[in-house]
Amino acid sequence: MNQATEAAPAREAPLTDTQSVMTEDAQSDSRLPPVRLDSFEGPLDVLLHLIRSQKLEIFDIPIAMITEQYLAILEAEAELDLDLAGDYLVMASTLMQLKSRMLLPRLEVDEEGNEIDPRAELAAQLIAYEQYRMLAEELGERSRLGRDVFTRPIFPEADEVERPLPAPDLDAMLVAFRKVLKRVGGEVRHHIFSDTMSVREQMGVILERLANGGMQLEELLLDQPGREPLVITVLAILELWRQQTVTVVQSEPYGSITLLPASPNNEYAELNT
């Protein structure tokens, strides 16, 4: 489908549909036509547009003029999306700073004693970005599976074959989990818990150790090397207790504390078979 659209002139191709405001004419017209900010991918994109459309020298950017034009584009925007605004405003201040530095005698010199052009950093940034912008365009135009070329979606031959167990794939699992998170929406807050992973892990370990019967608390804590594992173990026990997965017994004040699995041993043994 998109073949027709995506094969359109390179300049247009990467713009999303709602953003195609620039026309070929706009490119060649030196009198800058109005442009909308959302047709750009950020301040560097805007600057490149200004520089390239006016055939300016990237190593010798007329900062005063460009700054003015850049600010004009920003001001034309009725309301700046706050998220976006930040990056654009930072560039605006960079430009204004460059403008003032251009008026001063060059003070900075490199190792060889050559004066450093204050615009060097910006020029380098623009060149680097322009490279990737172009590579992105090329990537977008490459024929792509599922858009330009297609492969076989079903494999009837595989139906009758007994297949081996699937291979582990961490990435696939993470992607799957992410989809779950997205799908369940509000449940997501229950999932910002990876920082507590060690506690959960420890909960599992404790449950396993308790599988064969009760254990003294000291016994459980004894082989925890260092403060952190100790704290995590205690937290895990507390959490298990709260969940009523374990029972904590203390027969007398300051007496030894015993942990018991909430489910009988024999039953637990069964579960594992």
Add this chain to the structure above:
Amino acid sequence: MSKEAEMTDPTQLSQHIEALLLASDEPLSMKKLRGLLGEDISSADIRATISELESHYQNRGIRINTVAGGWQFRTAPEHAELIQQLWQVRTPRLSRSALETLAIIAYRQPATRGEIEALRGVKVSSNIIASLQERGWIKVLGRKEVPGRPHLYGTGRQFLIDFELNSLSDLPDSAQLMDEDEIQQIVAENQAELSESQDNAPPHQDDNSEQDPIYDNEQTSLQTETGNPEIIQADIGPAEQAS
């Protein structure tokens, strides 16, 4: 090869049919083909072209077969054994449901099946649980002391080995799987929803009737966290409240 080159190129129609038969996820019937190829191409043309294609492929490794009232590319039956070998050698990918189940267990352990179902929004088949268990990726850690005493699942040692993790804390932060903005947005949306329908517990949630308060607490503490994986700090908050 040279003979091939002498041959006239396959017609446009023939190319179209070949491409469609390969890309379709079901056998394509005459009716479907006509719909796709445009009304100006007659059934007779299509039939003639398919029969040309059928004979073109008749001595090749792949065929155009008539299946369920349509046509489809299939491997020639004499290569069945070879193909079987391919499928046996080729490790299949984990199904999406298996991956999701495993991921939820890994991140939420210990977790009951009910909790997994609540998250996934669909029933978790026993086959999936069994095959993950068989693999050693998950195991039963105990039972949850709630009505029905459901099994509590966690990941097994083999999970760490197969997924090349040193410990569970090597699993990427679930928070990093989603954007903070995204999370905030979802949370906001859902809090709005929740306040609207607070008492309407979803039907499949009876199993985890006690939505662990720890998670709610964690949310509070972790949201004030700034992505710093300081484990203890993040945890002491809720646990202290819990105790």
Add this chain to the structure above:
Amino acid sequence: MSKEAEMTDPTQLSQHIEALLLASDEPLSMKKLRGLLGEDISSADIRATISELESHYQNRGIRINTVAGGWQFRTAPEHAELIQQLWQVRTPRLSRSALETLAIIAYRQPATRGEIEALRGVKVSSNIIASLQERGWIKVLGRKEVPGRPHLYGTGRQFLIDFELNSLSDLPDSAQLMDEDEIQQIVAENQAELSESQDNAPPHQDDNSEQDPIYDNEQTSLQTETGNPEIIQADIGPAEQAS
């Protein structure tokens, strides 16, 4: 039909390869093919047969493509529009930001989100990262050992498969891509020259004698730059050959 019948039948090997390539749900590598076809068949034979098959299919509706280090049957690109009709849902277009992010990750991998943002000059939304991840085009390779331990992204195998690349070195123009140091050097040299020509002060000119010819070429091209970003790239090619 009659012509076909006269032709010599495809060899057994050719039939086997055709059948395997059709039956496999991923590109089959030489290694896999050898494993399946038996050790007594040489890589050279397989390669020769595949190249025969490639030319056999070159004017047909389906092709044998070289992808991700293997071979796979795919439809010919000119039928894209026709095949798209098979599905109700149209392939969503990739946004420019997604493509730029993907390009930076593909060419610079491993790259952190911060590095991508620095290059693009804008915040990279997590949605973009996530959707690239969901497609399997990028994946987390690890973490960078700097404060915050940000994820390092690289391309996944699906990137090669979907973009019809045999390997990462097949990425267009990857050899010509300039790194930061090269860019800085070019900028410095060009600006030095500009200021010299402006001041009409040629005392440093002799320095240029030892300049790499690459930069001279580039400088010329960049000064005559006409708004077409391809030019930077286009000019490096010949320069590289020169060097």
